[in-house]
Amino acid sequence: MKKYQQKSIIAVLTGGLVFVIGCFILLNFAAQQLTAQTKSDAEYILGHVEGAIAERRRILTPLNKLAFKQCDNTTLLEMRRALFDAKYVIDIGFFKGNQLVCTTGAGLLSKPINDKQPDFIRDGEKVRVRFEPELYLLLFSERPMEVIIVRQGDYNLIMQSTPFTNIGITAPDWEVIYKTPNALHHLAGKEGLYQQVKNSVFFPYETNSVCSSTSSQYCVVVHLPWSLFFSNNHLLLIISLILTCLAGISSALIVDARIAARRSTNQRIRKGLKKGSFYWTYQPIICLQSGKLIGCEVLARFEDKYGALFPDEFIPVIRKNNLTWTFTEAMIATTIKELTSIELLPEGFKVSLNIFPCDVELGNVSLLPQITELTNSRFIICLEITEDEYLDTSIAHAHFRTLVESGFNLSLDDFGTGYSNLRNLQNLSFHQLKIDRTFVQDIATEGLKASMIPNIMELVHKFNYTCVAEGIETTEQEAILKMAGVHYGQGWKYGKPMTASKFKNYITNQHF
Numbered sequence: 292m293k294k295y296q297q298k299s300i301i302a303v304l305t306g307g308l309v310f311v312i313g314c315f316i317l318l319n320f321a322a323q324q325l326t327a328q329t330k331s332d333a334e335y336i337l338g339h340v341e342g343a344i345a346e347r348r349r350i351l352t353p354l355n356k357l358a359f360k361q362c363d364n365t366t367l368l369e370m371r372r373a374l375f376d377a378k379y380v381i382d383i384g385f386f387k388g389n390q391l392v393c394t395t396g397a398g399l400l401s402k403p404i405n406d407k408q409p410d411f412i413r414d415g416e417k418v419r420v421r422f423e424p425e426l427y428l429l430l431f432s433e434r435p436m437e438v439i440i441v442r443q444g445d446y447n448l449i450m451q452s453t454p455f456t457n458i459g460i461t462a463p464d465w466e467v468i469y470k471t472p473n474a475l476h477h478l479a480g481k482e483g484l485y486q487q488v489k490n491s492v493f494f495p496y497e498t499n500s501v502c503s504s505t506s507s508q509y510c511v512v513v514h515l516p517w518s519l520f521f522s523n524n525h526l527l528l529i530i531s532l533i534l535t536c537l538a539g540i541s542s543a544l545i546v547d548a549r550i551a552a553r554r555s556t557n558q559r560i561r562k563g564l565k566k567g568s569f570y571w572t573y574q575p576i577i578c579l580q581s582g583k584l585i586g587c588e589v590l591a592r593f594e595d596k597y598g599a600l601f602p603d604e605f606i607p608v609i610r611k612n613n614l615t616w617t618f619t620e621a622m623i624a625t626t627i628k629e630l631t632s633i634e635l636l637p638e639g640f641k642v643s644l645n646i647f648p649c650d651v652e653l654g655n656v657s658l659l660p661q662i663t664e665l666t667n668s669r670f671i672i673c674l675e676i677t678e679d680e681y682l683d684t685s686i687a688h689a690h691f692r693t694l695v696e697s698g699f700n701l702s703l704d705d706f707g708t709g710y711s712n713l714r715n716l717q718n719l720s721f722h723q724l725k726i727d728r729t730f731v732q733d734i735a736t737e738g739l740k741a742s743m744i745p746n747i748m749e750l751v752h753k754f755n756y757t758c759v760a761e762g763i764e765t766t767e768q769e770a771i772l773k774m775a776g777v778h779y780g781q782g783w784k785y786g787k788p789m790t791a792s793k794f795k796n797y798i799t800n801q802h803f
């Protein structure tokens with residue numbers, strides 16, 4: 292599998308992982324919300340259950356204390372008074388023995404009704420509770436009602452479960468139960484739900500149950516399905532999903548970009564040499580006295596699908612990978628062709644090519660005289676070589692002599708920066724010395740390096756060199772260098788390194 296494909300897979304996997312983690316966080320958040328919702332629904336219903344229990348006590352205990360022996364108008368009046376501000380109780384009945392004789396709704400019954408067996412009895416208080424799924428109350432006789440009937444002493448009361456169902460809860464299913472040691476008694480809501488929850492038939496987080504703190508036998512269970520929860524919060528869900536997707540996509544893009552950026556410079560440069568990612572630019576060199584263009588320096592640039600690399604990045608890699616000569620050959624082949632095609636360039640135009648010092652030591656430079664594009668060109672080919680310890684050997688000196696004999700000009704680059712051996716100035720068969728731009732930049736601050744320019748010029752004159760100052764950006768620098776006797780200048784003041792076509796336009800506007 293190709294490396295870039297592997298890297299794309301890593302980016303996609305990272306994006307996918309971020310998406311999955313995002314979804315997990317989202318799901319976890321939704322689960323917390325669902326739990327909170329079911330808990331608040333269950334507590335809401337339980338609040339009503341406790342309210343109903345309290346109401347039952349509030350009504351039945353005082354009524355029983357009145358100790359009526361039969362149902363007459365006084366009894367009915369007291370019963371109706373008790374019912375007046377009730378919230379859960381819809382009817383109160385009075386018993387004689389085991390027979391219901393009157394109710395607040397129907398008054399005195401023409402035919403007493405026998406009490407039925409309760410579902411359960413609350414021990415201490417002797418409260419008998421019965422769930423009636425379809426009770427036809429005389430007052431509301433057209434429709435059956437789901438009610439809870441609670442008997443205490445001589446009275447019973449009927450509570451409707453509608454106050455629980457018509458409340459503002461989200462869960463569609465819920466159940467109120469009463470737990471005895473041996474059984475569960477359904478009181479309101481969806482019968483059997485409690486048992487289903489105990490049997491874990493639902494998805495996680497969909498259910499919740501709470502029991503009363505005052506009467507712990509009363510419990511409420513609610514069920515809110517995920518599907519309903521999501522459909523209730525669909526807008527939030529969609530926005531969160533979009534954000535999670537965006538997080539996934541952007542992390543994939545970031546990883547991709549980072550991988551691309553980190554993609555081995557080595558590899559890019561190796562491939563770039565074969566695939567033409569290198570191109571060359573030309574920076575004008577000007578005669579400081581006449582102001583005329585006398586030559587140019589060839590400077591490499593690199594750009595591939597991952598972006599540009601600067602010479603400071605690719606030159607060391609080329610050197611480290613022993614690609615210096617391959618690189619120089621590519622430079623010569625392209626640049627001489629490009630410059631030759633610019634007809635306006637006169638005979639004797641000076642083309643400065645950078646040569647790696649290691650190619651001098653390795654003897655590769657001895658191949659230069661064999662490159663006919665160079666030797667047959669109408670230009671003066673100036674080889675710029677950085678001062679280096681490699682140049683300080685007798686073999687190097689011999690190569691330089693051969694190059695000079697073959698018609699090349701030699702220029703000592705970056706003079707004053709690195710390895711410096713003044714003896715070389717005399718021994719090397721060089722034509723030119725190039726003052727490094729740090730000396731020129733020092734002019735503005737009148738620094739130590741700038742103060743050394745006259746000394747450099749003394750050496751230049753002594754050994755009969757020509758001198759180029761590089762990095763000239765301002766008129767002030769130009770004036771000072773001109774006064775110091777520097778012959779040529781190179782820098783942004785005259786033009787930045789430019790492609791062949793731009794250089795052609797530049798030349799069109801110059802006078803030789």
Ligand SMILES: Nc1nc2c(ncn2[C@@H]2O[C@H](COP(=O)(O)O[C@H]3[C@@H](O)[C@H](n4cnc5c(=O)[nH]c(N)nc54)O[C@@H]3COP(=O)(O)O)[C@@H](O)[C@H]2O)c(=O)[nH]1
Pocket residue numbers: 574588589590591592601602603606622645646647675704705728761762763764781782783784788
């Ligand atoms: N062997 C080869 N070496 C090469 C080749 N192409 C470049 N190089 C070497 O890389 C070093 C950096 O080069 P670059 O970034 O291109 O910088 C050159 C100019 O752009 C820069 N310059 C020129 N004028 C100005 C200026 O006014 N201000 C300013 N801040 N910078 C300026 O200076 C660099 C000139 O380089 P040089 O004359 O060679 O010292 C550099 O060492 C290049 O040699 C290549 O094809 N082969």
